[in-house]
Amino acid sequence: MTELHLxxxxxxxxxxxxxxxxSKTDAAALAVVFAALSDPVRLRLFSIVASEGxxxxxxxxxxxxxxxxxxxxxxxxLAEAGLLVGERRGRWVWWRVVPxxxxxxxxxxARS
Amino acid sequence: MTELHLxxxxxxxxxxxxxxxxSKTDAAALAVVFAALSDPVRLRLFSIVASEGxxxxxxxxxxxxxxxxxxxxxxxxLAEAGLLVGERRGRWVWWRVVPxxxxxxxxxxARS
DNA sequence: CTGTTGAATCGATAACCATCAATGCTACAG
DNA sequence: CTGTAGCATTGATGGTTATCGATTCAACAG
Numbered sequence: 001m002t003e004l005h006l007x008x009x010x011x012x013x014x015x016x017x018x019x020x021x022x023s024k025t026d027a028a029a030l031a032v033v034f035a036a037l038s039d040p041v042r043l044r045l046f047s048i049v050a051s052e053g054x055x056x057x058x059x060x061x062x063x064x065x066x067x068x069x070x071x072x073x074x075x076x077x078l079a080e081a082g083l084l085v086g087e088r089r090g091r092w093v094w095w096r097v098v099p100x101x102x103x104x105x106x107x108x109x110a111r112s
Numbered sequence: 113m114t115e116l117h118l119x120x121x122x123x124x125x126x127x128x129x130x131x132x133x134x135s136k137t138d139a140a141a142l143a144v145v146f147a148a149l150s151d152p153v154r155l156r157l158f159s160i161v162a163s164e165g166x167x168x169x170x171x172x173x174x175x176x177x178x179x180x181x182x183x184x185x186x187x188x189x190l191a192e193a194g195l196l197v198g199e200r201r202g203r204w205v206w207w208r209v210v211p212x213x214x215x216x217x218x219x220x221x222a223r224s
Numbered sequence: 225c226t227g228t229t230g231a232a233t234c235g236a237t238a239a240c241c242a243t244c245a246a247t248g249c250t251a252c253a254g
Numbered sequence: 255c256t257g258t259a260g261c262a263t264t265g266a267t268g269g270t271t272a273t274c275g276a277t278t279c280a281a282c283a284g
Binding site: 068073074088090091 | 274280
């Protein structure tokens with residue numbers, strides 16, 4: 001029921017990277033988000049959740065071929081980056097993407 | 113005159129991450145691109161180049177407060193990720209962004 | 225209360241990375 | 255040819271991270 005790993009990262013800036021040089025503090029916050037996507041396993045995990053809409057942790061170990069602690073580690077990092085949210089239902093935790101974060105990244109990468 | 117650090121990373125896939133689960137090989141290639149943006153100094157470097165249009169290496173050490181070898185290290189990583197290209201003019205190297213790479217990332221992060 | 229099951233945490237380890245001083249390479253000036 | 259200036263490379267170091275086994279925590283069933 002409770003949301004896991006509430007994002008610790010403050011909402012980073014909104015302006016596109018090409019519009020103006022990003023500040024030091026914004027860069028630090030944004031780097032956390034990109035770092036969350038910088039691992040192949042996490043990228044596949046995120047893509048699975050994004051394409052399925054909602055996925056239980058227990059259904060990630062198989063496709064990703066990683067141990068349960070490792071899956072938990074990766075979901076935590078993605079959640080702390082604000083890219084995923086986890087919801088506990090009974091004994092299971094279900095993950096889904098945070099669309100606003102995707103839009104934020106898209107805005108950042110927009111041209112002029 | 114020659115382009116430095118020709119990208120070693122093959123053009124990764126084009127489909128959005130939310131459309132279908134990304135393959136292992138695509139994930140590996142894409143992770144390289146996100147990893148290039150996962151460092152605060154590189155993010156600022158990239159943002160400076162993107163907003164200025166074209167920047168000489170010698171004009172990066174100051175704003176980024178890093179040594180010359182470190183700047184060279186970061187430009188190399190961004191170039192190998194296909195995000196920057198460097199052009200040698202005499203004794204200087206000028207960097208600019210690769211717009212297609214930004215568009216690729218935007219497409220990847222697009223919703224449904 | 226007890227056992228079971230799914231997930232988070234801990235501890236350890238190997239691999240990776242950001243950083244800089246020292247050095248090498250390259251282009252130009254004289 | 256010699257010196258200089260900008261950039262790349264090397265080597266070393268301290269910090270970070272991906273991974274897993276073992277353990278703990280949480281929720282449910284009986």
